Amino acid sequence: MTTFAPDSLALNRKLPLWYQVSQSLRASILGRSPEAPLRLPTEDALALHYGVSVLTMRQALKELETEGLISRHRRRGTFIEPSAQRGAPVRLLGSVDAIVAQQSGMRTELLEHGPTPIPPELAEFYPELTEVTAYRRLRSDEETGEPTNHAWNYVHPDIAAAIDPSDLLRWPMTKVLRDAVGVRISRITDTVEARLADPETARLLDIPLLSPILHYTGVSYDEDGRAVDVARIHYRGDRFSFTVTLEA
Structure with a gap:
């Protein structure tokens, strides 16, 4: 199954890394095209993409799950909620x-x-x-x-x-x-x-x-x-x- 590709991020070491990653991934999710796949890459792949530890990535994903933007399923993976959408800015x-x-x-x-x-x-x-x-x-x-x-x-x-x-x-x-x-x-x-x-x-x-x-x-x-x-x-x-x- 094709996975969703988040935007890249230049990290600021003065701010909590998990927060920066969660906000970047949040913006990518809300700004995605209608045709974009709903499945996210694995924690390891996302951590590598953002240049952070798996623990930091896990904390960022938990924040997005709390917001209702993603759902996490054991053995199946992490998925964007179809209802997650951005309105007019x-x-x-x-x-x-x-x-x-x-x-x-x-x-x-x-x-x-x-x-x-x-x-x-x-x-x-x-x-x-x-x-x-x-x-x-x-x-x-x-x-x-x-x-x-x-x-x-x-x-x-x-x-x-x-x-x-x-x-x-x-x-x-x-x-x-x-x-x-x-x-x-x-x-x-x-x-x-x-x-x-x-x-x-x-x-x-x-x-x-x-x-x-x-x-x-x-x-x-x-x-x-x-x-x-x-x-x-x-x-x-x-x-x-x-x-x-x-x-x-």
Whole structure:
């Protein structure tokens, strides 16, 4: 039987070897092509491939087994779980057009919208206001119907007055602000951090409580430097990754 071929890895001796190997193999598994075989090479072959001991390799494989990415069977070998797959990545992009493209392509449900007090942690973006207009949406994969992210947008009330809520069912907020409302967005500041799903997020995204999620905050500014929208989005951690490319 043909076995799966993982990517190579340049090891950093300052980090635990088992962790580096597990993350490299994890990325190879999640990024594999649909035609790739499911059977992994033996522990000895993998240890030789990565240049580590069999004990280190065994620890790395145990980590992936705990995650549910592989299953190990005595005498039969180690196999990738068919359900192990990566969703669309969340990427750091350089233009508003690129950000709009990143946010498109999902089925959107508008859960609620209306005036709301500014959350204390967002007050710095709207220092002159006590209230904004909030929009809450749930996005799902168009093919499978699986929920992928839960989004809140806190929009400046002057801007929100011109928003047609039905536009948010087919367009991302950034596109609505720019193309439907006519806001001249000058920049968007993004922050991404790892969190654990609270009860409401876990329910909406159909994941276990305290599952890992990616928490995204995006602040859009107009040409006058005024914040016009603060987006807070919870992405399922098992369907998204965050990639940054830096030119050296």
